[in-house]
Amino acid sequence: MVVFNKFFTSVVLAAVFAASSVSAAPWPASSKHATHRKRSLPNGVTFETFHPASSLETFGAGLDHPLAKSASQDLKDAAVTFVTERLNIEASAVKHRTDSATDIITNAFLTQQHDNIPFANAVANVAFKNNKIVSFGHSFVKPTSIAASTPTVSVEDAIAAAEKKLDGKFNDHPPTLEFLVKEDNSVVLTHVVQIQNEEAGTWFEAFVDAHSGEVVSITDFVDEASFRVIPIERNSVNDGFQTIQDPADLAASPNGWNNDGSPTTGNNVITFKGTQSSTTEQSGSGNQFIFNFDASRQPSFQANLDAARTNAFYVVNTVHDFTYRYGFNEANFNFQNDNFGRGGRGNDRVTVSVQDSSGLNNANFGTPPDGQSGQMRMFLWDRTNPMRDGALENDIVVHENTHGVTNRLVGGGTARCLRGLESGGMGEGWSDAMADWSEKTSSAVPDFSPGTYVINSSSGIRSFPYSTSSSVNPLTYGDLSRLDEVHDIGEVWANILHNVYAALVGAHGWSATARTNPNGTQGNVVHMHLFIDSLQLMPCNPTFLSARDAWIQADENRYDGANRCTLWRAFASRGLGVNAANHRDDSSVPSGC
Template sequence: MVAFNKFFTSVLLAIAYASTVSAAPWPTSSKHATHRVRQVTRDLQIETFHPASTFETFGAGLDHPLQKRADEDLKGSAISFVSQHLSIDPSTVNLRTQAATDTVTHAFLTQQHDGIPFANAVANLAFKDNKIVSFGSSFIKPTQIASSTPSVSLEDAVAAAEKALNGKANDHQPTLEFFAKQDQSVVLTHVIQIENDQTGAWFEAFVDAHSGEVVSVTDFVTQASYRVLPIQQEILTQGFQVLTDPQDTAASPQGWHNTGSGSDTTDTSGNNVVTYKGATTATTQQSSSGDVFSFTQNQSQAPTAQANLDAARTNAFYLVNTVHDFTYRYGFTETTFNFQQSNFGKGGAQADRVQVSVQDSAGTDNADFSTPPDGQSGRMRMFLWDLTNPERDGALENDIVVHENTHGVTNRMTGGGTGRCLQTTEAGGMGEGWSDAMADWTEKTSATVADYVMGQYVINDPAGIRTHPYSTSSSVNPLTYSSVGTLNEVHNIGEVWANMLHNVYAALVTAHGWSATSRTNPNGTEGNVVHLHLFLDALLLQPCSPTFLSARDAWIQADANRYGGANKCTLWKAFASRGLGVNAANHVNDATVPAGC
């Protein structure tokens, strides 16, 4: 990816000066929703393929085949519906994971053959009041399926993956999965995680178990009292404050300094996150007893000065914990694949708190987040920015930390905790957009919806790092759905989606007002509360490899599920104002809204 004329091989925060032109000089690509070209190493470029997903929403819900049976369960109901709806043999469908929120139960399924799952042919169902309210699918009709018995050994496959991806296999257990190719043929693959500690690369490699070829990859990298920059602020000039006991014990029942083992920590490590420099043991210790972390940042000194480093580790620790707590309140919990060292017996996979490497030496002028499957730690890397003297620290710009952490939320919730479902160009672009939109949400301090600018501090430029401010004004930000057709880079595409969500937020706040307690009280009726509920609810509803269209439909259905469709017209009008109306398709704008709106 391109950032300040430097090429990155992972999906990073990515930068575009506000003065640059947003439209790329290449034509629209019909592959946005199914493909993505990845420069994996200097010598290896792979065009990954993901079967096109379909998405259907059913308003108040459809009856399903096993609805009235006394022995009805989620697995049986989901498999029965999918097999009947797609006219396929039930033996070719299996339940992979399930999740539940306060309104909807979700089933995430895979296509299978001979009991072996397909990696990239998946489906998801949502049930409300024992009715089906949405169905997403990327199941295929295979033209040819390889033998289920490998002819290439796992050892040889590991060697091939390590050589191709310039890394080493980690200790995650490899799996055997089928992989659907573009011609609808299906190959058998060894699935192996490959990491490079020097570059921070972290891939899931799919190695043909009969030819030894690397056929595809998943890139997991996307890009007490504490003296911190409060989360509703963006840049250091707004001032550090000492916040006492900011943890939300409804989301972090043993506080931020306990890993579920019964003993408290006295450094920047806990159940949700550990922040460090160089090694996970290189944390910041409390400045005085009683969980006091008070370090005064000195902008005239280098970021590496001890007080500045401690301030950065403390600020990142506070921010990631805070995002954990408010997203937990709104549905990103143990059973919906969040990041925690201990899940306190509440379900889901644990031992996966976020690891934040502050002032990481692997890069500059950027940041990234790696999202492996549920049960493996998310990894955030915050780099220094060398555009000023002294350099500036990305861990001290709140919107960058929130942006990166949100990659973990969206990659885990979309598709049921695999980390595999935002890999196409369009879905990856929306991933960047959700991350900007979450940062935008955290920094609103009143019902006034001002234009929002990302990344002012690190580059010392009030125009920030995006091509336009996020705005309800088309003269300030002209991006619409049709802009996607002229763009071929995920961060530029992300700006289109983030600006749409900025407009949705403004419409909801205009309609319902604004709550100052939204981060700790998700039960309000105010517009910012509604917005975050729909934001997270829609992630679980949408299909793997979503598009702008299916993500929009997931928001509409999320409103039907939680609010009985009370915001249907508000949402449609906001999306349509940026070209994503009822008849929008193929990156062609449409301003139509449903009858009655």
């Protein structure tokens, strides 16, 4: 749960044992931030999960791909051939899974397999620009042993074991058969099933040994986050409501937000309390949602509840629209019921449970794979009287929604690739950084403290404000050596990105139209492009170092490296210089910077 220096419940663990460099040796203890995650579940069960360290190579202007001179120009075949040659493995061990594309690059996502059965989280991603390979991330392994490919435990028995272990029920999502890599690089065969407990707010992907019947690992999908609303650039009700006419960006939401004349429900999101039939109706004809919030009354007061559902609907739709503009669209695994024939899997709009009864002083977001709805739960906060509603603090809603963005984009829509301790920490950091970006109103870069409204304190609920001043926020990359909780680690990453943002805005200025116009050259536009682009370049379960390198390569891809030195100086100012390694600070920058 949240304490005063922690933001929402942690980006939950993953239990998928992705692999990393192709090595037969166990992973050293020094890499535990990248490879392990320990979590105690609500029913008292504890899992320590293992994720073999991933790797990322970036290639600047790019390498010729293996089929560049052949008659075939199929990037799927080129990606498979590149991976087999780069890792010196058989072609039968690699399978193309899916593609995604932005306006400048195409990403091929591949899986490692044995006997045509995929390895859970043993994935590779190859990025192409102008028919050249610009980056390669992977988490493939060379197993020391591998289980038989035919199960001896039935899927029905596996489901029963998972339901008992995880205190929930099978949700009828089709089970799969996948291999899972363990810490000693042995590989077990598993039935993979989804288990949910709606009352407790839990949602797991369970990996059940298909020969022993033991639950050997889990992925926890839950990340612990005209309309009269709080405008997106404002923080909370303390900054005032405003009636906004027609806020939908039709380039991102072509049928608008309330495309069927309905209450707080549409193609991108539905907000409700209790059940999905309990939405907020229009206050007047023509999609009018005008409700007067009364701060002296409890959140359950009808006008306050309607204001909360309306505000959450507005914020989630707004984030949908501006992240769509920067590349989080249908083909790149976003959340929509109707994908309009533009790729990806539909029927997965975000569901937002406002004033959810399963908790207090918190919020969370459950991110399943593309094609299943993201589930946001917003709680009440009892630090004040009357209580306060997290749905009325925009940075909380943006934070939680961003878990869906990052979990979908890293790893190509599987929602399995931010589940290690360090990568999960970056997930928390990205969520704070997105909230930080969304609330800027000028070229000024003031300190930013999330969570001020719900606890009624200007200090918010982080250890330090995010700041360009080391005296205000002293956190650096080296602090990871003493931190072992995702929100603490996330504070380091969010503060680094706050400094990156300040450097880019300082160099290029600020655009007031960045949320609807991604074509500008201003620093906040550049920052959001690199934010979204870099996510698609990262390997499964990235580290701070591979994430930094992905930002540098993303700038090469989109801006021909124009911001290379600006980025390096900003990263180095917080310890992520050229020679940073093993959670030891370095402030050096490349020659020429």
